[in-house]
Amino acid sequence: MKNINRLFKKGLALLPLSMVLLLSGCNSELAVLDPKGPVAQTQKDLILYSVYFMLFIVVVVFAAFTYMVVKYRENRPGRKETDYDPHMHGNNKIEVIWTVIPFIIVIALSIPTVDTLFQLEKPPEVEANEEEQEPLVIHATTADWKWFFSYPEENIETVNYLHIPTDRPIEFKLSSADAMTALWIPRLGGQKYNMAGMMNTHYLEADEEGVYKGRNSNFNGEGFTKQTFEVYAESPEEYDQWVSETQDQAPELTQERYDELLAPGLTEEHEFSSTHLAWVNHGNPEGMDYAINRHFEKYGELMHLESHQDAEDFMDEENNDDHESDRDH
Amino acid sequence: MSSHELKTGPLEYRTEEGRLSILGFWIFLGAEIVLFATLFATYAVLFGRTADAPSPGELFEAKTVLIMTFMLLTSSFTCGIAIHEMRRGSVKGLRNWMIVTLILGLGFLGFEIYEFVHYSHEGATLQSSAYWSSFFTLAGTHGLHVTLGIGWVILLLIQLTQRGLTPKTSRKFFVIGLYWHFLDVVWIFIFTSVYLIGMVV
Amino acid sequence: MQLDEFFVTGEPLIYAGMVSIALVTISMLFFLTYYKKWGWLWREWLTTVDHKKIGIMYILSALAMLFRGGVDAMMMRTQLAFPNMNFLNAQHYDEIFTTHGTVMIIFMAMPFLIGLMNFVVPLQIGARDVAFPYLNALSFWSFLFGAMLFNISFVIGGSPDAGWTSYTPLAGAAMSPGPGQNFYLLGLQLSGIGTLATGINFMVTILKMRAPKMRMFQMPIFTWSTLITSFIIVFAFPILTVALALMTLDRIFGAQFFTLTGEGMPMMWANLFWMWGHPEVYIVILPAFGIFSEVISAFARKQLFGYKAMVWAIILIAGLSFLVWVHHFFTMGAGAFVNSVFSISTMLIAVPTGVKIFNWLGTLYKSKINNTVAMMWALAFIPSFVIGGVTGVMLGMASADYQFHNTYFLVAHFHYVLIAGTVFACFSGLVFWYPKMFGHKLNERLGKWSFWFFVIGFHVCFFPQYFVGLDGMPRRVFTIIPEWMPLNIISTVGAFGMGVGFAIFVFAILYSYRYSEREKTGDSWDNGRTLEWATPTPVPFYNFATLPHIDSQDAYVKLKQEGKTTFEEDEVEPIHMPSNTGQPFIMMAFMFVSGFGLVFEWMWMAIGGLLAVLVMMIIRSFDYDEGFHVEVDEIKRTERSARRL
Incomplete structure (x- = not known):
């Protein structure tokens, strides 16, 4: 059980990594990430932009989580007395930090989202070397x-x-x-x-x-x-x-x-x-x-539709x- | 689950059970507000979608609606007097004013049924269009609440005769008082946003 | 109506279902009769108003529903892994994903959490029952009969097939004729009554019945999350009540709310549904957050980090939950401005949620983590939920959502939050409070096996779905193109892993019933922090012999330090308790009859049932039962034997 335990934790840490690999590996194959037009291109760019933020969050949380779970196990060999403080109830400074950073990330995601939302309501913009055409x-x-x-x-x-x-x-x-x-x-x-x-x-x-x-x-x-x-x-x-x-x-x-x-x-x-x-x-x-x-x-x-039909x-x-x-x- | 009874204060608030029930009922009324708000929103969204049925302006009659409003508003007032009588400890006052409330409520209901039957003869029913579906549902839900309220008052009047004024019966009357006033408030919104606007537009 | 129209015919799977239902029913009736348990069943369970027993009944029913919804899920996964086997045809697949979604949200997740709330909250705040015990029993029976009404559609009349969201006009009378959709409407309506009553009940209980001197900001965090959840229930459920009623009027009485004729407005359903539906999501996640907070702080042997921030985060999430419903249909074409507003409000939810995640991590900092099964579920929740959360933010970006909407990316996201959030919490909470409920722990070794199967299976099942979604696979399709095959097969393997995990969990319940050591003290885990652990196990029906004065968070930690208990012999006074009653059961049984009549549009039955309900209400109105008093001697006797004094 112990071994599996450790294995699983490693696996968890590998999850974000596998996400990157899968995303980059499948980049050319996954339909949504394989745009053939300006609209899909805009959306792909936005998705990838957001993925970087998300990976950052995932990495931070997973790293902190792994650290806590490994270091503060009750029966970890070499645990010190100072590793335990049952009466800690909070810390204003760090709580403000972890409220503000997500807030900033939300702002960073909102701006391009709103921008593309308004873009998508209009015909895609023409590139410099092309003439504008009626849709x-x-x-x-x-x-x-x-x-x-x-x-x-x-x-x-x-x-x-x-x-x-x-x-x-x-x-x-x-x-x-x-x-x-x-x-x-x-x-x-x-x-x-x-x-x-x-x-x-x-x-x-x-x-x-x-x-x-x-x-x-x-x-x-x-x-x-x-x-x-x-x-x-x-x-x-x-x-x-x-x-x-x-x-x-x-x-x-x-x-x-x-x-x-x-x-x-x-x-x-x-x-x-x-x-x-x-x-x-x-x-x-x-x-x-x-x-x-x-x-x-x-x-x-009813048509009684089956998958081969x-x-x-x-x-x-x-x-x-x-x-x-x-x-x- | 304490059964300690206070010796002072309004009768309905003297037991723990009474206090809990009244707070619970207030919260229930909060849920009822959401319920009616949703119905009003539905009505507003579907306003004007009368399809082939007559428009509300053609059917609404100021006179009937004014009589209904007058009856319901008065019944709310008499209900208030009844609760006041209860606070004074007068079983007779409570009973008589509650009966007046009941009669006014029945009158309101009679007019509402007459109104609905009249509209359906003119070709406006629950089925005729989105607008009329929402109208009958909104007004009908209010009417159903009034009907249940009337039945409830009758039950409480019987209990009053059987048991007199106790913390429990007075709590029940207090709660139905809240309910009745709530229906009155809802009606004011129906009167203004359904009937007045319907007649003007 | 012919008999073959009444029963669902022609499907071997359904015949098998019918046979197993019949067999289970017959064997249950047989055992009840053989062991002369009818009286016991009626006295101890069907007529009980005790919040602890009601809680247990909620949890057992929810487990049964988890089984049903799980079987649905495995059938869908089988079909998608072997689409050419013709295991399910299109119609059957549609029915199964509809019932899977509805059962899991309405009849599994919510009742499971409400069950835990019922059992735990009064104990946590030092109350002897909820504010309205009679109403509480009514809530439970309305849920159970609602669930039964929904579930019999499987064999009688036909299941609903318009998705758990039941979008109109598809779900309207014209395009989905027959009783199927009526089962959905009335099953949900019936159980919705109970949920609303539960919301009111717990609000009053928590606001008014806390132990002497316990201030709001000294309440355990699970109680806090229950209070806020109750607020959401009270303000969201009436919207569902109205929406369901309007569609019922449409389907059965010919009204024109959501129809294509009579200038109806089908899109209004989507709005009403999600104005309830989004808060509903938080109804099932906030209590889960509460459970994780309790479990993590108990097994980290440490006070919760940032208690006040946790509470405010819950309140903020609850408030925002009413302001984001449009994100369920960004693609409806409401315009860039509307979508921008709802996009931002949606992403803002990530802030308080992030605060909670970091506070849990803060609780783990400088703690002593005790890896019990309950704690493992709670720990697995954190990374899993974060994946669900960040993809949720991606979905919240409206312009990107145009590519994610209604695909497996979305399916993966909501399973990541609902399973890693709600289901893990249900397991965690059940394992944690199990000794308090049943007097013995669940076997830890089996628990760990079920944990690993379920958690690994969960990731294997849902992680690939993000990618198959990005490859353009929409949800609710019953057959797939070859490009999507490999990832779908992986998913199916994972789903069956979860199935094995659940089976081991159920086996652990049976095994532990037989072999687990019986609890000797009330503080089963030796590190209880809140009042429920101050009671002896099994908990006496009146909960607390004497009520302690509370002046701090983690009330039981303080009591232990001061050497006090909830049985101060010289302070014992007679305790007033409510009497058992069969009325809630009977009333809701009539409601069930009425609902069943309405499903088939048999008006005599619908009206008859409703009249019987009214009669029951009149009987209740004339019922002046005052309950009874438990005398001091009896309390002392009970406590002494329970505490082995």
Whole structure:
């Protein structure tokens, strides 16, 4: 037992060290610490800045703790009489010191926090050698358990994936047709909630071309885990080409088709050459009860979703349903 | 758990048990304040969200609400007199003034029920919109408190007849006095922030 | 309603659960009948108003709930380590993380601490019971019936599945139909009544019933933390009461508070929930701080360092706890200014918390550390909690929180504070006061084994979660991508380590019951500093034969020096005690019936139950039972035999 005791204490002392190692080792791999855009970069810088303070605190406390526990054990060989003072009740000087230092650390953390908070409310600032561009507006709307991305200026809409140009700020307009969700693309930046009946604005930007994972990060029921999407960040030329292809080749989104897609369930990727904003914006108070009025009964139904299943497994069923409802008409 | 009884001071404070109960009840009223404050906050947040239901300005009637307010305020006053009579040691005074309080409380409750029924005929119910949900919950919670208070007073009046004024019965009357005044204070807030503002806006 | 709708069907795990519940119930009924223990159960436990017995019942129920919540946790960990095994499907996983969270916070952490408060606080301040013993019994039964109402959802009707936070509109009637969510609402509502009553009870007890001359700043620190916790309970729980009531109105009576229709406002739920929820976090951590202070100062054989600073730190934390609720949803888009304010107020909590950490270290300075199991739990708390604390500050930085929110980084953080804080404290406190409660110590050797399994398992389980969170793994997902596999498997191994630790702990209880040496003195650890150790063991039901005059902190240290006891023979007077009563049990049983009816929207049952409760209240109003007096002779006899005089 004794040996384990000592081992454990050593282990405790090693914890902060292992934290540094893990952080630096995984630096390039952990999504949040591997930014591909200015927003995520700002957040990474802030996180690392705070980590240094935290490590300082951890080291100080662990060192003091180890010292106390080792030195003042009752049965430590070589204990002296002077090592025991049962009537010590406090010391004003040292108590003031250990109140003031954390206070200073809090101030040191507050300033960059508040600063970045205000920065993140605006489109990312342009670097010196780039020209300023109007942000690209994309309405990101969730419905159980899928994503609609509407590009009002381009008049196209995609489901469960999106294309964005690099080096241009994206202004996401977030809203939800039903439960509260959150848009999160870890490599591009932090998350924000999508809520029915109100609209959140969220700025992100990609510096590097690539395919990034995005998802809903706020629990909203059975299909939550599968409510993911992919972000294709590409050069402005490729992006423009994709836009015109979609405009030319994709079918138009009808309200009937949209209502069908809105029903709770999983669905595959789709693209359309028009947007649902033409008849409803779930970010307005008027659009708040659109989905629930149409699919009230379906929200209680279970999919019996298992981990190996994906949208395709449910598509057949959904299609069958469609045929049945067609026959009913 | 000391059972020593003091020989002086108000009857309800003479036993340790009485003192503890009264302090406990004050703290309970503190919790009640938080409860009503939360309901008021909910009401304020949902104000104006009437959806398709009528707006409060169309339904609130100054006359009914004024009568209700008058009855409840008066009942608080008569309740105060009752406790004063109790302090003087008058069982009869306490009983009679408590009965007056009870009648006024019942009157208030009658008007409130009439009011709620009237609103529901006009198309404003708990279900019709967020605003009306919060209105009925706030006013209804107060009304429920008044109802419980009335039942409680009746029980205490029976006990008063059975046992007369003892440290225990007088403590019970003192506590319900606190409760009754508290409901009055809450009503003043409902009257101003719900009815007056509702009628104006 | 069909029977197969009433019972949960189609899940082998749940069938197994049903069978084991049935078997346990039948065997309990059998043993009670066989050994003729029904009368004993009714007289000694179900009708008791003794704070010590109520405390013990709280702790035993909390241990049972810890088992239930722990099984939930292991099932989740199993699913995440082997996501392709289809151990749990999405729906089942959702139900399990919901019940895990709710059970652990509401039915485990709080009752465990309230149990310790019940047992210890009156003894620490030299009181013979709490201010309102009847109400205290009512609190306990409301908690137990609330917990039962919540737990039967497992086999009857279906469990809630919207998370322990139950965010609307997801948890509303439209998107979560059926009884599951109603169980959550009514189970919490029922036990919430009891918690509020406990808060009032302990405030009055501590403010009014301290031993003669004991000043506020001479109270033991655990009593202080209980007092402040009671304040938080009284001011936070009514918010929960209202929030739950509003959602109940929404779901059962068609109101439109949090709905998507009728211009409802779903986000108001999140606000109301966290206006209660954040103070709630401090309700479960402040008493833990109190326990650690007591244990550390007892086994360091040294006065607490910076007593006044400790008290003020608790008060400050309690005040700040009401001003930070928005940090639970920085990502709601309230704007940079609002987020800045709440960000700073959140980080400020680190200051008083830091003061407490340093004061504990100061207490260890120049001390004589006696490594008992209770002390080991308290010592392990300090470094573990610091990790949880500093990551909490990181989460408090709103702009960084956009990346941490709802990920495993957050999950790791709150488990680091709640397990290293609250759970370690529960174990530490239970081991520490165990001899006072049961008359024998817990086996130290088994205790050390359970300690090491649990603490190492805890770090192995939760430390990797910080990193998997930074890698973008959100909480509440039931299956994961291959990149997250290695860290998740490590986590699962750790979780099972904790499970082993808990099993050894339970075994230690049974083993010690049989083999531990019985206590001969009241001062079990030879270094008791506060009044509870001045009583003989087992504690007489009236606690103190005579009440000592207190004029210093660490009252018992002074008494020992002066050679005084709580039994000064010539000062003994008759003691007035309250009578036992079955009313609280019956009243809350009817409340349970009413709640059960409301869950299934059977109005006749709900109203019937409520009427029965009203009748019980009327009976109580006419109940002029004055209790009884313990005569001097009996006190002397009891004390002499307990003190072996």
